Amino acid sequence: MSLSFIHRSAMLCRGFRASFNLYDHTARIPNTTIRLRTLCSSAGETNTGILQSTEEYKFVERLIPPSRVPIPPKHDGPSPSGWTPPSEVPPALPYMIRRSRMHNVPVYTDLTHGSRKTTLVRKVEGxxxxxxxxxxxxxxxxxxxxxxxxxxxxxxxxxxKGHFDTELKEWLVKKGF
Known part of the structure; x- marks a missing residue:
């Protein structure tokens, strides 16, 4: 019994060795490339270190996403998407409603328990x-x-209580938020 177990484990080990055995890569490379490599390495070139190029970094900066949402451009009235900028001077009211980080009025709808509709006004200060x-x-x-x-x-x-997001957004924009 133990002999058959040892025989099977030896066969498994041979199979693993055969499958994971690294073959010789240099046998497949033509002789000219090996000679060129040895010729270049014997030319005496030394590694000079890292070369810093700041001009090419502008292409990398285009790929990096911005860390914050850019400030929206100044214009009067609604934009083509329907977004309206806040008024320059905040309204003289005892409360203030800050815009969201995407510069939108923070009024949201909520549906809970399948049928409970509510409207949520966030970021109220004062x-x-x-x-x-x-x-x-x-x-x-x-x-x-x-x-x-x-x-x-x-x-x-x-x-x-109820979905009044569009009405409240329009009302708050008219007030100057």
Whole structure:
């Protein structure tokens, strides 16, 4: 029993050696290239180190993605994509809504539990309760209903029941945010 095990392991070892055996690469290379290599190496060239070329680095810089979103260009009115720049002077209100890192108004829709639709206003600084009062008044004029809202002072967010993202974005852009 042990003899057959040793015989099998020896056959496996021979098989692995045969499959992983490195073959001679120089046998396949023509003799002229070997002579050229030896001739070049015997010419006495020494390694001078690293050559730095700053002119060619501009091609590398084009491939590196920017680390932050560039500042949008100054223009009046909406762009062809529909994006509107914020006003130069912030509005004189007790609250401020900062733009997102992509320079958009931070109003988002949320769908939870399959049917619960809410609208989320983020990045609210200042008096968030005054914003809630103004949003409730605006949406009551728009829909005719008193919609429930939720204020989270820690995360600086305002949540409104229903999908009103386009209406709130337009309203906030008109206010100057």
């Amino acid at each position: 008096d968030i309760w005054a914003l809630e009062k103004d949003v409730k008044e605006y949406l009551q004029q728009l829909t005719g209903k008193d919609l429930p809202t939720q204020v989270n002072e820690v995360t600086m967010t305002l949540r409104v």
